[in-house]
Amino acid sequence: MASSKDKNNGMSQVTYEFPYMRQPEKKSLGKFIYDKEKGTFMSRTPSSWAKILIFYAIFYTVLAALFAICLQVLFYTLTYEYPKWQLDRSLIGTNPGVGFRPISDDTTQGSLIWYKASDTESIRPWTKLLDDYLAPYRNKSLLPGGGKNQVICDYDSPARPGHVCAVEVSTWGECTSENGYSFNKSSPCIFVKLNRIFNWVPEYYDDVNDLPEDMPEDLKEHINNVPAKERKQVWISCQGEHPSDREAIGPVKYIPQRGMAAYYYPFTNIPGYLSPLIAVQLERPKLNRVINIECRAWAKNIQYQGGRERTGSVHLELMID
Known part of the structure; x- marks a missing residue:
């Protein structure tokens, strides 16, 4: 970090040799929800939101399908007439x-x-x-x-x-x-x-x-x-x-x-x-x-x-x- 003076007004200005040391710019809630300059909603562009929604829709659809298949296999092994696990093998x-x-x-x-x-x-x-x-x-x-x-x-x-x-x-x-x-x-x-x-x-x-x-x-x-x-x-x-x-x-x-x-x-x-x-x-x-x-x-x-x-x-x- 180094300091320099503005030639016009003589005020000191802080510059950063390493960008990661720069303090993040504070944003208002309204700007966080919609940023006109960057065209983002809650820090993401519409295309980014669309990709995330599509990903999670596919992910949970596959997850639900796997769960349904597991349930179907389980129900296939069960019957209302008698318990699967009996006597010493049961709880x-x-x-x-x-x-x-x-x-x-x-x-x-x-x-x-x-x-x-x-x-x-x-x-x-x-x-x-x-x-x-x-x-x-x-x-x-x-x-x-x-x-x-x-x-x-x-x-x-x-x-x-x-x-x-x-x-x-x-x-x-x-x-x-x-x-x-x-x-x-x-x-x-x-x-x-x-x-x-x-x-x-x-x-x-x-x-x-x-x-x-x-x-x-x-x-x-x-x-x-x-x-x-x-x-x-x-x-x-x-x-x-x-x-x-x-x-x-x-x-x-x-x-x-x-x-x-x-x-x-x-x-x-x-x-x-x-x-x-x-x-x-x-x-x-x-x-x-x-x-x-x-x-x-x-x-x-x-x-x-x-x-x-x-x-x-x-x-x-x-x-x-």
């Missing part, structure tokens, strides 16, 4: 979860069932939840094809190909909508189910000499009294989670039976399939206290773990005022 895995109904729509209430037996308004939300959930079980017209492919099964006659085994609502006794699911009698029915896993087949505890040590004694006795061919079931046990809860829960009744029969498995996504249910009726639970309950599924290939990382079981609380 779901091979250990089915256990669920129960009714469960409140209010997430802040968690797994608590709380009502006043003498108050119809207190009972109604719970019975409505069960009515809504059990509607396809009671009304076959709600199923695909009107449930025409449902058949009555037993251990000697499983469902034919393309058919599914019906869940017989008529065997639920007091655990029906007409009886209010016995909520008003302080002996509520809670429905327990296994979550569906495509193509999963249970490994049954059907040998009375090979039952796990931690299995409840009353369940062991029950299995011992069941005919050998009917022991192929996923057994269910519900009991108080802690000693005080076991004292408070009272007698437990399982309707229509204490297990989910083998002829309901595997689940293969045939239209009209309904998950088997067990109605667990708590006949005389203590009132005015919270009872912690654990319902557990028993099969050789159902892994169990309690606590926060719960598997193979479900936790719920019951309080009846």
Whole structure:
């Protein structure tokens, strides 16, 4: 950088030996948008803008075409009839979860069932939840094809190909909508189910000499009294989670039976399939206290773990005022 004097006015003028050291000329916003001298819009000529627009139009068109081709290839490998990745190869895995109904729509209430037996308004939300959930079980017209492919099964006659085994609502006794699911009698029915896993087949505890040590004694006795061919079931046990809860829960009744029969498995996504249910009726639970309950599924290939990382079981609380 060097300085020189203007001969006319004697003022110093700064000159730059290297052009890159020259400070850029400040432009107004209007001149930046449109510069008449250079004929540019936002520092680019119309031809430059046209080239950029054409480039990006071609670039994103090709990108969208490649994305569409990839999606088409992916969809070609998928089907609505069965998942591509199954059992050990899937994210779901091979250990089915256990669920129960009714469960409140209010997430802040968690797994608590709380009502006043003498108050119809207190009972109604719970019975409505069960009515809504059990509607396809009671009304076959709600199923695909009107449930025409449902058949009555037993251990000697499983469902034919393309058919599914019906869940017989008529065997639920007091655990029906007409009886209010016995909520008003302080002996509520809670429905327990296994979550569906495509193509999963249970490994049954059907040998009375090979039952796990931690299995409840009353369940062991029950299995011992069941005919050998009917022991192929996923057994269910519900009991108080802690000693005080076991004292408070009272007698437990399982309707229509204490297990989910083998002829309901595997689940293969045939239209009209309904998950088997067990109605667990708590006949005389203590009132005015919270009872912690654990319902557990028993099969050789159902892994169990309690606590926060719960598997193979479900936790719920019951309080009846």
